[in-house]
Amino acid sequence: MYDPVGALQPGTYAGFAEVQVLPPQGMIVVRGDLSDGALQSAVTAAVPLAMPGQTGASFENGRGIFWMSPDELLLMCPYAEVAGHVDSIGKALAGTHHLVADISDARAVFAVDGVDAREVLGKLTPADLAPSVFGPGSFRRTRLAQVPAAVLCETDNRFVLVCFRSVAGYVHELLKTAAIPGSEVGYWRD
């Protein structure tokens, strides 16, 4: 067995909000008919959380189910469990039109943490990040400057981002630049 190596070394940049490169995270893409009971039970057996609705997300302690599109889910779990879950979901859905793939090494994961974390993202995405619209538990796919990314609002002060591994360096630079101390906008401050 080998140790997984992400696109970037895990670490922290201390801006006006903290930009964290998270260690490799187990991720599985599941595509198919999301209204199908067999698919739902296979997914929730692998990640024991509630099935999310449209644009929804359920997550807890490093595990999660994220609604990516009308026929696509993203599952998060510890890196070492991925192969087992891909296998079990694949077996449960055998014979139906579906896709299950391990994409852990094809993505990069970041977190932006701090009172002004929302400010950092607000500079980079056209999505409406107003706390009343994008509060804790919200999930949305959007863009960060020029590249697509998925954004999860974990708490009011912490956001988790998932992007393609090939643009990890670009996204890291973006986040660090947007978080340079002194560049706060203060738009969402009370």
Next chain:
Amino acid sequence: MLILTCPYCGIEADETELSPGGEAHLKRFGPGSTDEAFETYLFHRENPKGVHFERWRHAMGCGKWFHAARCTVTLEVFGTYSAQVTEPPAEIREKITTKRPGWSWRGIE
């Protein structure tokens, strides 16, 4: 700035999260068709001042294609609807009629 609601995921997507797909409801004329029909299919496009129908793709999001009906003068969006149709649904057409009485687009009204 144009904001369109993706009918597949319900997200209010900014223009920059979408990819434009040109005019909607084109009928394809391929091999075997007359030169004239092929030319029309390939090159002749509407350029209306007013009601227009377009294809868009939610590229930085769910990735689905959809249709949008909007006004090219005011940028007012009348609605978005599924890609799996060959003409605007009655509901969208009614909505446009109440706002732009007498409109027509490529023979549709």
